[in-house]
Amino acid sequence: MEALIDFFTDVPTWFRSMILIGGIVIFWIAEGILPLFSFQYKKFRHAGINLFFTMTTAIIGFGLAGVLLLSSNWVAENEFGLLYLIDMPFWAQVVVGILLLDCIGAYFVHWTEHKVKWMWKFHLVHHSDTTVDVTTGLRHHPGETVFRISFTILAVIVVGAPIGIVMLYQSLSVLFAHITHANINMPGKVDRVLSYLFVTPNMHKVHHHYTQPLTDTNYGNIFSVWDRIFGTFASVEDTGSLKYGIDTHMDASENDRLSNLLSIPFQPYRTPEGKFKVEEPKEKVTSST
Numbered sequence: 001m002e003a004l005i006d007f008f009t010d011v012p013t014w015f016r017s018m019i020l021i022g023g024i025v026i027f028w029i030a031e032g033i034l035p036l037f038s039f040q041y042k043k044f045r046h047a048g049i050n051l052f053f054t055m056t057t058a059i060i061g062f063g064l065a066g067v068l069l070l071s072s073n074w075v076a077e078n079e080f081g082l083l084y085l086i087d088m089p090f091w092a093q094v095v096v097g098i099l100l101l102d103c104i105g106a107y108f109v110h111w112t113e114h115k116v117k118w119m120w121k122f123h124l125v126h127h128s129d130t131t132v133d134v135t136t137g138l139r140h141h142p143g144e145t146v147f148r149i150s151f152t153i154l155a156v157i158v159v160g161a162p163i164g165i166v167m168l169y170q171s172l173s174v175l176f177a178h179i180t181h182a183n184i185n186m187p188g189k190v191d192r193v194l195s196y197l198f199v200t201p202n203m204h205k206v207h208h209h210y211t212q213p214l215t216d217t218n219y220g221n222i223f224s225v226w227d228r229i230f231g232t233f234a235s236v237e238d239t240g241s242l243k244y245g246i247d248t249h250m251d252a253s254e255n256d257r258l259s260n261l262l263s264i265p266f267q268p269y270r271t272p273e274g275k276f277k278v279e280e281p282k283e284k285v286t287s288s289t
Contacts, residue, residue, distance in 0.1 A: 001091045005164035019171050023178035027134040036185040039131045050135035057138050060145045071156045072163040081160015097165040104155035106221030109148055114216055121265040128255045130245035132208050137177030176222045180204035199224050202239050210245040
């Protein structure tokens with residue numbers, strides 16, 4: 001375990017790039033062999049739009065990497081954070097560290113984006129994709145990327161995670177973004193068993209259903225335990241009944257224009273019928289099973 005963390009403390013750029021690019025390529029191929037849905041869409045155009053957002057995510061992440069590193073080094077040097085409250089063996093520190101980073105830096109920010117209206121308008125770009133595939137995993141508006149990295153930095157400080165654990169978590173996070181968004185048909189029984197601990201493809205696809213209450217469930221990134229603990233877990237028997245997108249932004253021409261996607265956070269709210277309205281809608285009650 002120590003050798004693993006030593007590797008991720010100074011993880012090579014080529015390794016992180018391999019996870020990002022290699023994962024997209026591998027699951028892109030898998031989608032063609034065993035698809036969950038047979039989408040009729042311009043796959044390369046769709047990928048081009050989503051990869052633009054992947055690029056902006058990488059650029060912003062690189063720009064804030066220094067803040068992340070400084071935060072991690074500070075908590076390690078001063079032994080500040082939850083990991084230092086209880087004496088644990090090293091392997092337990094790694095496991096608990098990754099779990100807590102996932103809770104604060106992924107689950108909590110995702111839940112917040114669904115509850116805070118102005119943050120939701122940035123997150124809406126991710127949900128507006130009506131043909132969810134592996135490229136959807138990093139389809140985040142640049143504004144949302146700032147939210148997510150900020151919460152990750154907050155998580156590092158609260159948890160007291162050294163940079164090796166942080167880099168391992170981020171690598172796993174990218175890998176799971178590929179897995180859970182990929183348009184692959186995972187056997188139901190396998191998916192169901194794995195979903196007791198991990199976020200699985202079928203579990204996350206429920207979150208991308210176009211209407212509430214399912215839209216407001218399954219916020220997890222790597223571990224499904226947070227959805228189960230906080231009562232936001234949901235499942236459906238027939239994944240073929242799911243419809244992707246969001247009920248206020250379902251027009252294909254809108255979701256296929258980069259200029260519109262970038263401007264969505266600054267547009268007026270809409271009703272599900274698609275008409276603009278300036279006042280903010282009332283929140284709907286979250287439902288889970």
